[in-house]
Amino acid sequence: MSTTHPTHLDSVVGDAHHAEHHHELSFIKKYVFxxxxxxxxxxxxxxxxxxxxxxxxxxxxxxxxxxxxxxxxxxxxxxxxxxxxxxxxxxxxxxxxxxxxxxxxxxxxxxxxxxxxxxxxxxxxxxxxxxxxxxxxxxxxxxxxxxxxxxxxxxxxxxxxxxxxxxxxxxxxxxxxxxxxxxxxxxxxxxxxxxxxxxxxxxxxxxxxxxxxxxxxxxxxxxxxxxxxxxxxxxxxxxxxxxxxxxxxxxxxxxxxxxxxxxxxxxxxxxxxxxxxxxxxxxxxxxxxxxxxxxxxxxxxxxxxxxxxxxLLPAMGMVSDMLSVMCRKPVFGYKPMVYSLAAIAGLGFIVWGHHMFTSGMNPALGMTFMISTMMIALPSAIKTFNWIGTIWGGKPQFNAVFLNCVAFVSLFVVGGLSGIFMAAVPVDIYFHDTYFIVAHFHYVLFGATLFGVFGAIQFWFPKMFGRMMNDTLGQIHFVLTFIGMNCTFFPMHMLGIAGMPRRYADPYLHPYLEHLLPMNQFMTISAMVMGFAQFILLFNFVYSIFCGEKCGRNPWNANTLEWTAPSPPGHGNFDIPPVCYRGPYEYSSPLAVDKDYLPQSEYIPRKPGEKPGDGQH
Amino acid sequence: MGKFWSIFFIFWSIVAVVAVAISPAMGWWFPTAAESPLGEQIDDLFFLILYITTITFIGTQVAMGYVLWRGATNTDDRAEFSHGSHSLEVIWTIVPAFILLFIALYQIPVWEQFRIQSHFPQDAVNSPIAEVTARQFEWRIRYPAPGRVFKGKSDIERWLKQPEPGDLYTVNDLHVPSNKPVLIHLRSGDVQHSFFIPDLRVKQDAVPGMVIPVWFEASRSKAYEWVCAELCGWGHYKMKARVVAESDEDFKNYLHELELEQFDDGVPELADSSAAGEEEVSE
CATH class of the missing domain: 1.20.210.10 (Cytochrome c oxidase-like, subunit I domain)
Incomplete structure (x- = not known):
């Protein structure tokens, strides 16, 4: 499917790309400052x-x-x-x-x-x-x-x-x-x-x-x-x-x-x-x-x-883009996605008090913060449904990029739902400063954000270095990290329910926590597996910079403008300054006849009788 | 490979659900069911949210598995060309909004009882059982002199400001009568700590410079574990203490023993003044 070979455009203009119009930069100016x-x-x-x-x-x-x-x-x-x-x-x-x-x-x-x-x-x-x-x-x-x-x-x-x-x-x-x-x-x-x-x-x-x-x-x-x-x-x-x-x-x-x-x-x-x-x-x-x-x-x-x-938000944005490319399908509900991003950001400013439910601040404030916190779950839910909608009816390519994105959605659901427990003030009385909180934010920051980042590294690597990352290594890294991550962080929910406080050097001093030692040992071993799996990522990263498969401008057949620049782009980025004719997600559009994508910068002459703007959102 | 990955993602969510389901039997659950009336309400809320979130979790993971499986077995030339559905967006905005708003409003009474002072049990408010001062790395407890009756709010404030001669002191061992609401005044002598009794589902930070009233009720007579839940330095994990809930009578006896321990010098009193002796000392 994907063209990993240099396209004809490269052979025509690739040699004369922008960088060569500038004088050659010194090593320091080029790579350091x-x-x-x-x-x-x-x-x-x-x-x-x-x-x-x-x-x-x-x-x-x-x-x-x-x-x-x-x-x-x-x-x-x-x-x-x-x-x-x-x-x-x-x-x-x-x-x-x-x-x-x-x-x-x-x-x-x-x-x-x-x-x-x-x-x-x-x-x-x-x-x-x-x-x-x-x-x-x-x-x-x-x-x-x-x-x-x-x-x-x-x-x-x-x-x-x-x-x-x-x-x-x-x-x-x-x-x-x-x-x-x-x-x-x-x-x-x-x-x-x-x-x-x-x-x-x-x-x-x-x-x-x-x-x-x-x-x-x-x-x-x-x-x-x-x-x-x-x-x-x-x-x-x-x-x-x-x-x-x-x-x-x-x-x-x-x-x-x-x-x-x-x-x-x-x-x-x-x-x-x-x-x-x-x-x-x-x-x-x-x-x-x-x-x-x-x-x-x-x-x-x-x-x-x-x-x-x-x-979190940048990872959400990147995952939306990657899912759309990998499923060859427009993002489901583009505008709701934008509005929910904005809603999360707006509400994000008025929920800080939920970290302080047990702090002794005015309890009436606690109620206000609780309602705004509950409401911030809503745009997150909308985004999740739209991601699933994006995959629905698509033709997904099950590569490392896509797997990491699916993991993002799947694990973000857990992080989002466990948040509801803590948003409920009375329940938070019990869960505050226990391992339940630790489980929650690791599901959001590791489960969601880092998996999004792993996907994004794999996805934009060709644009950065002109070579593909190894997909098999990427999948091995994904599986080990995914399993290690869940085995490490999911049991933390149970530790929290069992009332184990955070930041204890030795929780087993307290009789009611003694029986949790085997579980903690299991989690530690999982964490080690997960930690070592990251060396695979580093190896793949370094190896692919020098020995990865060379690729052309648009290895994923994607629509957005960065894929019209050479890989890697020279100084000044674009050899032909792009003009944008439509939205970024016109995959599988009927307007595209010979391919299943329609780059934002590709001009399609209007047929006689067609109204302006048709098909060129 | 697509089918394999669809099953992979379904499989992990099944494992997650099963893990939660077997947790109570494996002992990875609440140390005990809540042993206070307020704690029971908190547990009920917890289970309500647990059911709602479990249904949502299963729903989204099944939907995810379904769309993945459909994608993996998709033999069409092209993916479906769809930019979304307005009615679906409306549905999945309004339904969760109502559920979330319901959860938010439903729990307000529990919070009111626990934290809004005008909703506190008034008997407990009028006769605070003790003042608890957290310190690196112990809990210091001061009971008012046995028989000390507080005359209104200002009297309690006076007692909180100024120790009185008959006050009784202990460390890391708080005794309270069971089966009735009791109130302590929580403060910190140095850094921030947090008063946490897991079995009673009570937690309140002790903040330097603040005196925070905390009420709770133990429905059983037993010793409860009491820990610190806010990082307070290297010995945070060692702030191990207990709250002993006991019958009124036992509690009175305990205070009496404490009083003897603190004030009795062991010198036998003269025969005719033995009855009054203790009172004199405790004044």
Whole structure:
């Protein structure tokens, strides 16, 4: 079906593509401080994939302790805790889950969606030659590195004399990724609350700068630089999702940055935004106070709940596009898909309080947040039905891309439904801060987002490197990850129902949790299988860059504009600036006679008597 | 391969449903059925939502399996050319909207009882049983002096502000009378903690700078496990404590013993003042 061979267009104009009109760039300008959105996207992608491995390693550390508590942790035990017989310390455990979440959220999920795919796809899919602000774009990538460095310091890596983190990884940041004060505000409250916490806050601020630069760029680019004819309602859903995500980022992020600075001020300058009076932590001097810990929770979740959708919407958009291509069928209900994206984003701003049902905020607020939270399940449900509708009646190609997309939908259903339990305030009284929550957000962030990302890597890889990824390896990676993922995270629902709290270094201290040990061991072994499966992805990625099967412009026979550019596109992207004539999903259209797709840029002369606009939505 | 993958996706959802179905028998379920009237209502809500979500889960997975299977066996030249269906969109918007709104409104009374102070059981509010102060990594408990009667709200506030000489203190061991609503005032001495009794389905964060009233009712006389549910530092997992629910009489005896432990210096009183001795001390 798919043309993996170079098309005739390549042989005609391929040699003379855009890059060669420009003078040759130096290595540094081309591969390091590049202002080309494609290179920046690929830089983001490789960086985040490496960080995925780091975050995964931290997760395996957490899982090891939960399954084989206080036994010698492989590698880490002998390296850091030889004095204790390889037994890790509880403060090390709290550091592990804190940094696992931090790395996965701030250095993997957010930058891989917006940074990697946003950068790579936006100009290509809207037919532009680059981003609106290429230098800003370059800076958005290079601001990730100070963030990574600061996170490394927060983890306790780095020389004491520079970082001021005394105690190495035992004093790594350990307040949870939510960093609730006063645990995070008063240095005496935990080993990880000393210098490491300040580095952590700085790192989050750097990530914030990076995201902010990205989102300004995406909004401007999408609004101003679309190809002629590419109206808003002809944009692929990927672009809609990236656009809405950029808006979310731009409005929510300043709140987190401000809150972060306030917390830094509390820690360093002696202010008391979040510290009430008369608190005595670990025999330190009583605080003078006047602040409110709940203020942090409101500010933090005002960003971090929309951030959950920042971590999901782009994947939703990409999966919609991929499903449509793989099923050779238009997306079912394009406009409802757009409106539900917008509804999720809009409602996403007024549901933050559902993280705080048990926090002691005004209970009347709890009811309001509960109703808005229930309502946000609605657009998610609409999207799910539309995805199933997209597959319905299609001719799916069961390749790694499609399988990952189906897994996305299938697992997103679980994450969405388990959310309803927690949206119900009385039920949340019981489930709050138990493993039920952990199960829920891993189904959304891993089950949905990461499977979407795995599919997207496989799908857009040919455009990035001009070669296909190996599909067999892709399918093996998919099966192992899918099984490992479900065996790891599905039992967490049961742990939550059994009342096992999160963030416990040793839950089995409590008799009512003792019998859950075998289940936790099963989950840990599954997690290891899943972790090792990711090496297959990395291998496939690297191997295919150099040895994958070469492909032409449009290996998937897709409609959207990026597939009219050479693979990989040269500097300036398009050899022929595209003009858009119709929507992105005209697969199996009767207008296309000799093929089952109709590229957005293909002009079909109108037959006599046909009304304008017929068939060219 | 298409058929295989269709079965693969159906198979995993069957495994998921079966896993949930056998969980109660395998012990992967609630530690016990709720042992408080409010907890029973929470459990009922849980099961209601569980049934609704299970039906939805099966429905969507079956639909998914069906469309995959149909796709895998599709022998047409081309996929169906359809951009969607307006009536379907309307149906699958309105139906879930009603279900969600129903769940949202249906549970409000339970929340009201648990958290809105004007709906609290008034007897419990007027005579708080204890003040619980969470601390790294223990729970400190202060009972008002036995026989101390609170005269209205301001009196309770005064007691919360200022310890009184007859107050009784313990750590990690809260005794309450069973079969009636009791109320504690929850606070934190240092960082944030959370008061969680799994069997009673009670959870409330202890927030520095706030005093939060929490009420609950244990319907059985037994010792309940009591843990911390909000990350409070490296020893978060060790905040192990118990809540002992017992009959009124046992509770009174317990307080009496506590009082002796705290105030009795072991010196025998003079014969004629033995009856009044205890009272003097406790004043």
């Amino acid at each position: 590049s202002t080309d959105h494609k290179m920046i996207g690929i830089q983001f992608l490789i960086t985040t994939l490496l960080m995925l491995m780091v975050g995964g390693a931290l997760a395996l550390g957490v899982r090891w302790q939960l399954a084989f508590r206080w036994s010698t942790m492989p590698i880490v035990g002998e390296w850091l805790f030889s004095g204790e017989g390889g037994q890790i310390s509880p403060e090390f455990y709290t550091m592990l889950f804190t940094m696992h979440a931090t790395v996965m959220i701030f250095l993997v999920i957010i930058p891989i969606l917006a940074g990697a795919f946003g950068n790579f796809l936006i100009p290509l899919m809207i037919g532009a030659d680059d981003m609106a602000f290429p230098v800003l774009n370059m800076l958005s990538y290079w601001f990730m590195w100070p963030a990574i460095l600061c996170f490394a310091f927060a983890l306790g890596l780095g020389p004491e004399s520079i970082t001021g983190v005394i105690g190495g990884m035992n004093a790594g940041s350990a307040q949870g990724w939510t960093s609730y004060p006063v645990l995070s505000a008063i240095a005496e409250s935990a080993p990880g609350s000393q210098m490491a916490q300040t580095w952590w806050l700085l790192a989050v601020t750097f990530v914030g700068f990076s995201s902010m630069m990205g989102s300004i760029n995406y909004m401007t680019t999408i609004i101003n630089m679309r190809a002629p004819g590419l109206t808003l309602f002809r944009m692929p859903l990927t672009i809609w999702a990236m656009f809405i995500t950029a808006i979310l980022q731009a409005f929510a992020l300043p709140v987190l940055t401000a809150a972060g600075f306030m917390l830094v001020a509390d820690r360093v300058l002696g202010t008391c935004f979040f510290i009430p009076s008369g608190v005595i932590v670990n025999n330190a001097d009583p605080t003078t106070g006047g602040g409110q810990p709940l203020l942090w929770q409101h500010l933090f979740w005002f960003y971090s709940h929309p951030a959950v959708y920042i971590m």
